[in-house]
Amino acid sequence: MTSPEPRxxxxxxxxxxxxxxxxxxxxxxxxxxxxxxxxxxxxxxxVGLVVAAVGGLLVRRAQPR
Known part of the structure; x- marks a missing residue:
């Protein structure tokens, strides 16, 4: 089974x-x-604020827990 870590x-x-x-x-x-x-x-x-919010969310979700 593959782990979601490569994402x-x-x-x-x-x-x-x-x-x-x-x-x-x-x-x-x-x-x-x-x-x-x-x-x-x-x-x-x-638009810049929306893009920044989405980018920040992605970076935050990618952090190891």
């Missing part, structure tokens, strides 16, 4: 990737606010 490194890597994407989204959203497109900036911040 943990993959989950962690995907979670870290999502956290990196979220960081880029959150940092680059400032440019939308600077160009008088605040609605797009707010949407980008919202």
């Amino acid at each position: 943990a490194p993959r989950q962690r890597l995907v979670g870290l990737l999502l956290l990196g994407i979220a960081l880029v989204l959150l940092v680059s959203s400032v440019t939308w606010f600077g160009s008088d497109r605040g609605a797009i900036g707010i949407a980008q911040v919202a």
